[in-house]
Amino acid sequence: MGVMTARPINVESPPQRDEHKLTWRAKLRRDRSLLLMNLPMLLLVLAFWWVPALGNIIAFQDYNPYTGGVLGSPVIGFTNFALLFQDPQFLRAMLNTLSITAFQLVFYFPVPIMLALLLHSIVSARLRAFVQGVVYMPYFFSWVLVVAIFQQMFGGAGLLAQLLRERGHEGVDWMTNSDTFILLITTQTIWKDAGWGAIIFLAALSTIDPNLYEAAAVDGARRWRRLWHITLPGLRPVIVLLLILRLGDALNVGFEQFMLQRSAVGSGASEVFDTFVYWSGLRTGDLGYGAAAGLFKGLVGLLLILAANRMAHALGERGVYSRS
Amino acid sequence: MTTLTSRPGRRRPARLAPWEERPSPAGQLGKGTIVTLIVLAVLGPLYTIVLTSLSPAATVNRAGGLVLVPDGITLEAYRQIFSDTVVSRAVLVSTGVTLAGTLISTGVSVLGAYSLSRPGSFLHRPLLFSILLMFVFFPGIIPVYLMVSGLGLKDSYWSLILPTAVSAFNVVVLRSFFMNIPGEVLDSARIDGAGEWRILWRIVLPMSKAVTAVVSMFYAVGYWNAWFNAMLYIDDTRRWPLALILRQYVVDSNPLPAATAGVTGDAPPTLAIKMAIVVIAVLPALIIYPFVQRHFTKGVIVGAVKG
Incomplete structure (x- = not known):
């Protein structure tokens, strides 16, 4: 957590050569x-992935680090999980996570696409490079x-409140308002990530054959018709793929963003899965x-x-990974 | 995953094609306005933050907050920050962790990616599988926390480096680049008697400078920006990286230590100091950004993502 990662869209291993003639000893030596x-x-992955992954055994224990540890704590089966579903705070975290995913699917997801179309339509190459540099x-x-x-912009002592007060209005504090929190975090996400998110759509736009546009123009299709009949179908595979990936990632809405603002807006609006775990x-030490x-x-x-990957394959896309 | 080298694709002509209709003035104006607003939305906040950090106390007080119109420039806030130990020590910690972490991560990833670039080698499949698993499952905050504290790494700088040292994404990006180096090149080196270490060092790495640079930049940005791990593992305030200082003093507005806050009349107001901390936190990204930006639009990222 913390270090930036992204998901490559296709991970496959190349065809294997037939190596069965060698014994494993010979291969080991070679x-x-x-x-x-x-x-x-391998050591790092073992220490910080495999051991913790197996350490999840404590989820089935009444774990006490001081008296029992992982090996000595009493096993209580699925009690912890049963308790989770009676915990209003957990249900609230689940609800918040899913509503944020749904909200951002509608109000964040299209933004990088529109931004890519806008960037692509800038005729001057220098201006386009400048705007790209800024938004990334x-x-x-x-x-x-962020x-x-x-x-500093929207807080109680921020620029917006300051400008409003100068003009005799009441100041606003958008940073502590739990009712508009979902709008706030979506705006933050757009500000931080939409530019970067446009890259993949720009790449897809650059692979659309310009002859298609020319042929359509010759046939009398105006700007918007060309957008509808050529550009959008050209982007369709990428859009479908990213949409499916986002659904597969529905429980991940970001973590630091919520941890950082939890105390300001309260846990009612800002509790998501990861903050609940923490x-x-x-x-609380449990x-x-x-x-x-x-x-x-x-x-x-x-x-x-x-499931998302299977769906991608069913729709004829390549998915996150494919069987080699 | 195919190539990671730059692929220009079809260059769009800088001028309108003969068949394209001339844009209407209203359309041009609308587009120009939207583009300007977008650029302002990014650069505007940065402008006023930098300006406030450079403004003398009188200007900040007159503005009643962030400064929009420059009126006198002073480095007083920065002088204050660096004359005090809290922030300057955090800058040192962040710089050290970023440099050491980037070096370790890049080294481990390059070696690991190269070792996974040879299908059919001993244990190739299980080793690759264990990296790919990292994409689909995260073991969870608590088991990782227990592991880190179990290894005695709490309050150690290693806790900021080791748990996030391997990014599966970066390993896969490097690996797919290495796999696209023509086999004949490697085979001829092998016939000349070069071992794997020599091939990696003398042939593969020199051919992969750009992708290695971008991967190490991603690691560096990650280490510099990381906040949560530091919050989890570092209790000793003297070992805090800049991200924690930023949270404590700027976001949560907890008072700065007396030496920095300044008690004398002509000391810079805390807002200028806060903004100076923000500027210091953002500076490394702004400095290295132009050097790697050209790789983004074409090449590495697109190649890695497009497949």
Whole structure:
């Protein structure tokens, strides 16, 4: 967490050569430098992925780090999970997460597409490069920074409130209003990520054959008809793919963004899965309970990704990964 | 995943094609307005933040907040920040963690990606699989936390580096680039008696400078920006990276330590100091950004994403 990652859209291994003639000893001897090169990465992945993944066993325990540890704590089966579904705060986190996903699907998802169309339509190459450079930039800012910047603009002591007061109006504080929180975070997400998100659509736009446009123009199709009949069908595969990916990622709405603003707007509006895991597990100290919430999210997320990928294949797209 | 080299594709002519209709003045005006607003939405906040951090106390007080019109420039806020230990130490911590982390991450990823670029090698499939699994499942905050504290890494700078040192995405990007290097090149080196280390160092890496640079930049940005890991693992305020300072003093507006806040009359107002901290936090991204930006539109990212 923290380090920027994105998801590559296609991960496949190339065809394998027939290597069965060699014994594993011979292969081991032949590939020992490769294995040695892999070792540092393997150790890190073992320590910070595999061991924690298996450590989720504490979700099924009444875990106590001091008396029992992972091996000695009493096993209580699915009790933690049963408790989760009676916990109003957990249900609220689930509801918030899903509403934020749904809201952003409508109000964030189309923005990079529209931005890409706008950028693509700028005729001057220099101007286009300049605007692209500007809109990609906030993607490299941290969430702390973005929240700080928004606070200076829209907070109680921010620029907007200051300008309103100068003109004799009442100031506003958008940063602590829980009713409009979903709007606030969507605006932040647009400001930070929409420019970067446009890249993939720009790439798709550049692969549309210009002859199609010319032929359509010769046939009398005006600007908007060409957009409708050539550009949008050209973008369709990317749009469908990213839409499916977003659905597969429905439980991930971002984490630092919510952690940072939780105290300002209260947990009612800002509690999402990840913040719930953190507060219920690490803050109140019930580690097994928090781990159960985290494991629930991880497993449902895994199922969603697999389902989304299957859907992508069914629609004839390539999906996140494909069988090699 | 195919190529990561630049692919210009079909260049759009800078002028209108003969068949394109001339845009209407109203349409041009509308588009111009929207583009201007978008650019302002990004640059406007940065402008007023930088300006406020550079403004003398009188100007900030007269503005009653952020400064929009420059009236005198002073570096007083920055001088204050760096004469105090809190922020300057955090800048050192963040810089150190970013440099060490980027070096480790890039090294481990390049070696790992190269070792996974040879299908049919010993244990190739399970090793690759364990990297790909990282895309679809996250073990959870709590088990990772227990692992880090179990290893005794709490309050150690290693806790800011090791748990996030391997990004599966970056490994896959590097691997797919390495796999596209023509096999004949590697085979001829092998016939000449070069071992894997030599091939990687002398042939593969020099051919992959751009992709390695971009991957290390992604790691660097990640380390510089990381906030949550530091909040989880670093309790000792003297070991705080800049992201935690930013949260504490700028977002949550907790008072700055007396030495920085300034008690004398001509000290810069806290707002200028806050904005100076914001500027310091954003500066590295702004500085390296132009050097890597050209790789974004064509090449690396698009190649990695488009497949």
